[in-house]
Amino acid sequence: MTLLTPRRLFWVLLALFVLLLLCALVGMVVGPSHLSLAEVVRALLERDTSPAADIVWRVRLPRVLLALVVGASLSTAGVLFQALLRNPLADPFVLGISGGAALGGISVLALGAVVGWGYGAVPPAAFAGALLAAVLLFVVAGVRGRLSATRLLLTGVVFNAFASALIVFLASLAGLAQGTQIFLWLLGNLSAARADVAGFVALFLGAGLLCALPLARHLNLLALGDESAAQLGVAVERTKRLLLLATSLMVGAAVSVSGLVGFVGLIIPHLLRLLLGPDHRLLVPAAALGGAAFLVLCDTLARTLLGGRELPVGAVTALLGGPLFLVLLRRQDVRAFAP
């Protein structure tokens, strides 16, 4: 019997934090130019003018930090969507929320030039896209407050296909489709890493967690259904609206810098739920740490798997996440909640 106590919460999160640190170190050690662990640690601590310090501070640390915050954002958003939609299959990528964010971002890139909007308009457009997709999902897939797995997934699939088509169309229209850049972005990649970019995503991650953590206890009650949760004292509508906004902001920020990195919000919450149980007071912060560690590892793989050439990190997460998703679909607990 492992009921959640403050003690258990502390130790589990500490363990995950240490795991994240280890992954981050691995991510900074591994790369085209070989650095030893000692060199990395020294560079981090002293920040001198050695080439190692230069590589660590200018290249690897920003990259690892970006993977960390994007992974944490997507994974946290996954847990929150699953709780809000009462469905373990919910994930910002699968449900088309990421697609909506991407569509918003691309729209501004493609059409904004006409009215003189620069790259700065991409993040707000990505938020708007994510929020719109989320609202659309609730409206289309929800029948009297109940969201069935089938309708959710179908809505997500259709919306994703539609968003991708529009993205390609808009990109072609604006001549953005030169080379493979747009293709890489659609697959999700972190090569745009700069420290300030990571800071930008971290801001929204922090805001999202700040909203979600105090409400984690109420997310547990939402599992009983909206009406039962309300009868136990949860302000259901307010909670849902706030968290929908928070998740959309997190997904929007993550997508606007990394493109469509899929399945992080599915794999990590599911794995952690299996290991730690479904209590959101633990699951939400654990998903943030676990998602961060996972994407740092995936990005390290993406940078090194093909030797010199870089793989989009979204390809790595999809290669891992796709099969897992199918396994999940076949599991009893998920089917039991289909209509």
Add this chain to the structure above:
Amino acid sequence: MSLFALEAVSVALDGRSVLRNVSLALRRGEVLGLVGGNGAGKTTLLRAAAGSVPLASGRILFRGEDAVQLSRNARALALAVVPQDTRVPFPFTALEIVLMGRAPHLHWLGFESQRDLDAAHAAMQQLGIEGLAARSVLELSGGERQLVMVARAFAQQADVLLLDEATAHLDLRHRARVLARVRGAVRSGTRAALVVSHDLDWAARYCDRLALLAEGELLVLGDPVEVLTRANLQRAYGVEIEIARGPDGLPLVVPSRGL
């Protein structure tokens, strides 16, 4: 002053009038059975009582005070509801679900205290489901889940219990146990229960009074013997029935063969 009362309550759902001018009062220490045909408005009445559907008109009174005035938490301390739908999407253990009934007793960021754990265990023990405590609710049968939800409502320690078909999926033994425990819970005289039931014979034996609903209106309210008459049931259900007497002298509803 009654513990809990509906005063001339009317409810419309999607523009359709579902309840019309229903008044009933729960006395302290009683189990009031809510019976009637499909679509008669039993569940809507229970949801209205719980504050989950807006009233077109009328008032819900808790200890003489309009329930609208109560905060969410105060309402959760006053009313515990066992819903019809007991499905849960995540693998919470039965104990974790029962502990959710303690939510209104917790602080804002709260973790459950030993007192909450004791209340949860006591509730599970009352219903004879301590053995399920560590099991995932995803693996439980429909009947077992219902027992867990009843235990959750017991753990909530509210003054008014509202049960919506909470024994529908239960076998004889568990149905008898749940109803006996509900009776036991209100017997102290400070609480009361409103129980929606499809089974008239069980309702006659475990409820102090019955309210018979038909087409959104309260047809008759009173002692089970007065309510379960041939004429009343024919009006409510529109079908020929006979009333027999059980060995306990209480009415037994017997279907006529028809034609």
